[in-house]
Amino acid sequence: MSEELVNFFKALADPNRLKIVGLLAQQPYSVEQLAAILHLRASTISHHLSKLAEVGLVSAKAESYYNVYQLEEETLQKTRRLFSQQDLAAVVEGVDMEGYDRKVVEDYSMPDGRLKTIPAQRKKLEAVLRYVVTVFTPGVRYSEKQVNEMLSRFHEDTATLRRELVGYGLMQREGGGGEYWRK
Amino acid sequence: MSEELVNFFKALADPNRLKIVGLLAQQPYSVEQLAAILHLRASTISHHLSKLAEVGLVSAKAESYYNVYQLEEETLQKTRRLFSQQDLAAVVEGVDMEGYDRKVVEDYSMPDGRLKTIPAQRKKLEAVLRYVVTVFTPGVRYSEKQVNEMLSRFHEDTATLRRELVGYGLMQREGGGGEYWRK
DNA sequence: AATTCAATTCGATGTTTATCTAATTAAATC
DNA sequence: GATTTAATTAGATAAACATCGAATTGAATT
Incomplete structure (x- = not known):
């Protein structure tokens, strides 16, 4: 202890x-x-x-x-x-590591749960993405259309969200077929 | 420090x-x-x-x-x-060891001020000697006879006390003349 | 140049804690 | 058993400190 x-x-x-x-x-x-x-x-x-x-x-x-x-x-x-x-x-055991993510998401969310903006700062963007990605079930494969639809719940610029999710390695895209899945 | x-x-x-x-x-x-x-x-x-x-x-x-x-x-x-x-x-540097001396001397002194025994442990002997030496006035020269007389106030074994005082460098003896003085 | 945002500093508050004196406990000598 | 003596506990006080909210600083983006 x-x-x-x-x-x-x-x-x-x-x-x-x-x-x-x-x-x-x-x-x-x-x-x-x-x-x-x-x-x-x-x-x-x-x-x-x-x-x-x-x-x-x-x-x-x-x-x-x-x-x-x-x-x-x-x-x-x-x-x-x-x-x-x-x-x-x-010493760090039992420390709430998700506290930071939660705080950032709160800061960027409107009362209805949509994002005011997509954070420009890297650290904050990461936190928001870690939050957003949780709407996808690990292992399930989604079409690009499905992905966009689900992301539209957070922000109209679904293309950016999708791209960043892949960019930060939180989701993966299969080379040809345009299918996505959560890592 | x-x-x-x-x-x-x-x-x-x-x-x-x-x-x-x-x-x-x-x-x-x-x-x-x-x-x-x-x-x-x-x-x-x-x-x-x-x-x-x-x-x-x-x-x-x-x-x-x-x-x-x-x-x-x-x-x-x-x-x-x-x-x-x-x-x-x-860490102990700069600590007032005199307080300890005083305490040790108390421990080894009888109510009349004489020493019960001459301490065997080096640290305690040192403490007692630092106390005993204070009866001599710095700069004044004493004959061995005088020294013994003054030390007899503390303990009958004046020879040991005298020898240890010199041994620990608290008093000094001139080579030939048999004169002592406090450093 | 103006604005935004994180970091620091400032002032205030409540808690912890180092220290003292006085009272109590515990143990050993008479 | 009574008395001395060291150690601990209890109670009180003052200093140190963790925390907060507000004000200020300072740097970077627009």
């Missing part, structure tokens, strides 16, 4: 917490010692340590009076690994 | 910024596109992108109307490297 990664970064996104990690990388310290070194109250250190412990970066070990904290090297290593290319892709 | 690392973590310590990085890891996007995909206003995306750009994680490239942002893979790699053992030590 992506939340784990965010929390990890949040844990390290504070100067004092980073210093604590740096100190613990050298040797274990008690809450009191860290407070003395960093000029903070014990309660504040406690708060920071609990955040670090939440993501498994540190752990406590009771030692006579003191609560001695130590760095969990393993978590550090593991997260360094986690922080690599393919895992970054996982 | 450590601030750089903190800022880097801060830049990634937000769910939407992480998603932006994840998206840009796949392909460049314009501000508008990101806004549509993440369901945020363009101004918010702009804000996030500027934070990411501050740490060099993304860069913009003007492309006709749009400002297309792309991920700076190099920075990602570099920071992954930066976030390794020895660099964690650098």
Whole structure:
């Protein structure tokens, strides 16, 4: 999940917490010692340590009076690994990629669902075409006449729409017969 | 410097910024596109992108109307490297270790101010020595007898204390005369 | 030159969070 | 068992920050 990664970064996104990690990388310290070194109250250190412990970066070990904290090297290593290319892709999971298309189509559509204009800008044209093409059923073959008729629902300039659909590879035309199908 | 690392973590310590990085890891996007995909206003995306750009994680490239942002893979790699053992030590630079000294001395001192024992651990010994040496006035020359007398206030084993003070370079002894002074 | 459109900046708002003091808990020494 | 001492929790405050809408900038098309 992506939340784990965010929390990890949040844990390290504070100067004092980073210093604590740096100190613990050298040797274990008690809450009191860290407070003395960093000029903070014990309660504040406690708060920071609990955040670090939440993501498994540190752990406590009771030692006579003191609560001695130590760095969990393993978590550090593991997260360094986690922080690599393919895992970054996982961060995007669950993101609404069609949001952009929908927005563009909305912008270009009139209340009756017809297009005000055919977008001139490449990116927007693509989005609209990805939307328009959904009226065709994959696998079914359509004659040019049928295609035009179906496209006329969106815009009178069916020729342009048809051409662009093929141009952007969303529909295909068989060389001779003038038949089209959705890819 | 450590601030750089903190800022880097801060830049990634937000769910939407992480998603932006994840998206840009796949392909460049314009501000508008990101806004549509993440369901945020363009101004918010702009804000996030500027934070990411501050740490060099993304860069913009003007492309006709749009400002297309792309991920700076190099920075990602570099920071992954930066976030390794020895660099964690650098985070601790500039930290007030005196606070720690004071705490250690307290731990090793009895109510009357004498040392319970002379610390065996190097770090703690250093801390105690830095404290002990403060009873000597810089510039003043002391005979070995005087030194021993003053050190006896802390611990009966004055010879060890004296030797360690010199060993750690906190006091200096003149070759022949047996005179000592604080550095 | 005028207009359009994306991007940025500005100002405001509500939330998060780092820090403190005070109170409480927990554990070890007397 | 009472007392000391470290750690945590709770409550309060102030600073940092994410987000939005509005205003401004700046570039590209007409």
